[in-house]
Amino acid sequence: RLGRRDFMATIQDYMSGKVCEQIKQAFSIFESSEDSLNGTEVGKAMLNNVKKLEPKKLTVDEAIILIQESKQCAIGERVCRSLHKETPLTESVFLDDLAGGMVEAGKARFVTKEEAIDNIKRYQKKPIIVSKVSGKHSEICPTWPKKCLYWNMEKHKLKCINR
Numbered sequence: 298r299l300g301r302r303d304f305m306a307t308i309q310d311y312m313s314g315k316v317c318e319q320i321k322q323a324f325s326i327f328e329s330s331e332d333s334l335n336g337t338e339v340g341k342a343m344l345n346n347v348k349k350l351e352p353k354k355l356t357v358d359e360a361i362i363l364i365q366e367s368k369q370c371a372i373g374e375r376v377c378r379s380l381h382k383e384t385p386l387t388e389s390v391f392l393d394d395l396a397g398g399m400v401e402a403g404k405a406r407f408v409t410k411e412e413a414i415d416n417i418k419r420y421q422k423k424p425i426i427v428s429k430v431s432g433k434h435s436e437i438c439p440t441w442p443k444k445c446l447y448w449n450m451e452k453h454k455l456k457c458i459n460r
Contacts, residue, residue: 332454
């Protein structure tokens with residue numbers, strides 16, 4: 298169950314789809330709860346799990362710097378979109394070891410840094426969030442707020458996005 302153990306999303310969790318299972322559990326909690334989860338046991342567990350991802354809202358320029366500083370880049374469907382196929386397609390940029398893992402898992406394709414930057418610019422009207430995976434900021438996601446784990450936590454009064 299969600300919140301029963303320390304959670305630091307790893308590259309393996311992304312490759313295996315385990316991270317999607319955890320997101321799916323969180324959405325079932327959102328759907329069965331009232332507005333605020335702040336101060337509740339489940340809310341505390343969710344915040345504890347997510348804080349290790351250190352989600353941070355980025356400007357396009359900040360995202361570009363992360364891409365430029367990376368060793369390799371890949372682009373693939375937003376991780377949470379696999380659970381919400383009805384949402385428009387936007388693609389995340391995966392950096393360094395996560396890029397390699399997502400390509401190996403068939404969930405992304407390697408791209409040049411220029412292509413990764415173009416991808417971020419294409420979706421710049423969406424709020425861009427970077428998450429830590431295996432302890433390193435390596436997933437840059439142009440989010441779809443209605444079906445985003447982080448934005449739904451915020452909507453349920455669980456402040457988790459660093460701004």
